[in-house]
Amino acid sequence: MYAMVCTAPFTLEWQPLHLPPLGPRDVLIHLSQTGICPSDVRVYVGKSSSTKLPKILGHETVGQVVEVGREVVSVKPGQWVVPDGIIKCGCCAACRKARSNKCQRVRYASGAYGQAMIVPETNVYPLHETTPLPAATFTEPLACVLRGERMLRITPGETALIVGCGPIGLLHLQVAKRFGARVLVADLKRDRLDKALSLGADVALDPQRPLREAVLAETDGYGADVAVVAFGSARLVESAAEALAYGGRLNIFAGVHPKDSLSIDPNLIHYNELVITGSADHTPLDYAEALNLIERGLVQVLPLISDVIPLRDLQRGFEIVQAQQGLKVIVEVNPDLVR
Ligand SMILES: [Zn+2]
Ligand SMILES: [Zn+2]
Known part of the structure; x- marks a missing residue:
């Protein structure tokens, strides 16, 4: 060996x-x-x-x-x-x-x-x-994703924004769909957006438009109920927070390396009642559930x-x-x- x-x-x-x-x-x-x-x-x-x-x-x-x-x-x-x-x-x-x-x-x-x-x-x-x-x-990456998605407490009919359509974003999108969300996806790469659409994303946002503007255009001016930032960038976290609806929840899923700081207006969080969270790694429960989703074909x-x-x-x-x-x-x- x-x-x-x-x-x-x-x-x-x-x-x-x-x-x-x-x-x-x-x-x-x-x-x-x-x-x-x-x-x-x-x-x-x-x-x-x-x-x-x-x-x-x-x-x-x-x-x-x-x-x-x-x-x-x-x-x-x-x-x-x-x-x-x-x-x-x-x-x-x-x-x-x-x-x-x-x-x-x-x-x-x-x-x-x-x-x-x-x-x-x-x-x-x-x-x-x-x-x-x-x-x-x-199983392992999906276990991490499931943990992050559960924290968002998505209810059917809500709009979810997934920022970053690498393998992790593509898993988030599918779990959010299973929880009943309408899913908007954002990425700079066209082939990644196309892959997201083929896996069930409802809308691929125009990479040329500012994120908030693109999300508002797809939500009757209201914003996304939840957002996941699956690409390690403080700027993307700020943009995603600005694209949230009242009571919006945001998961900073990707670590940001090198270290960086966020600049978010506290009034945005206060007046709009936002919840900003993160998630990392997995528990044995997440692991077993992730494998179950894969084996039942609920996540491709x-x-x-x-x-x-x-x-x-x-x-x-x-x-x-x-x-x-x-x-x-x-x-x-x-x-x-x-x-
Ligand atoms: Zn991993
Ligand atoms: Zn321990």
Whole structure:
């Protein structure tokens, strides 16, 4: 077993993979495919201050159980599963307040640009027999999206604005539709807007017009009831806030790097009764619900895949994501491991 290890910024090395011994409640999974997340690319280009190198990156994955510890009861060797490589402690203050996505003693399994991973049984989510493996790799990003969408408390018939139609925005749009919203999408790239329309967006806003003006034109001058900013930009957050209706809710979903500040008139929030929130990461509940949506076909994920590359070409995959050339890039971690 091997892994592509990020040893320093812009440096990936093909190295033998060493995993810890299997504990009684652990599951050894051979990984099949892993999606590239922009957060992996941020580490690769040296723009993440919180991640220590060397490290095996990658966390959007799917694989097959190979071995289980003697106390494991819920999965067996041979089963296809989605592992969650973020291991929560279960007993810190955040975990006990149902915010395990912010676990204060979190541990990380070895990354998913390695050919195998060990996680506790509690972090293993079995797949239905018919679920396509690449679809299952979207469980993690969709879990984050679901968490963010739930915070907006969309009611049927409301208008949702999705700013940014990369893979994450395209997931938000579909979840907002499932919650009953009419969805307006904004992006500068025509091909991304077209993809959003093909996935059910009601209106693609004209990229040439200021966001507020374009939203007002589509809402009888009233504004959007909810907005998600799925592109890391403080300016876009300001524009989205100005496009909200009375009582509008806004989720700052994408991290903003490098650090920046918002300039929003407090009276806009006060008089218009706006709610501005953020969301990050996921809980086990989000994970299970996300996989359920994928397996029931309630969210289309396969059309989001633009490139499939071998693990050895990980650098090229990072470059595609960095340049926003495609949408989701899937890495074949073990090309022989298919079903
Ligand atoms: Zn991710
Ligand atoms: Zn915890």
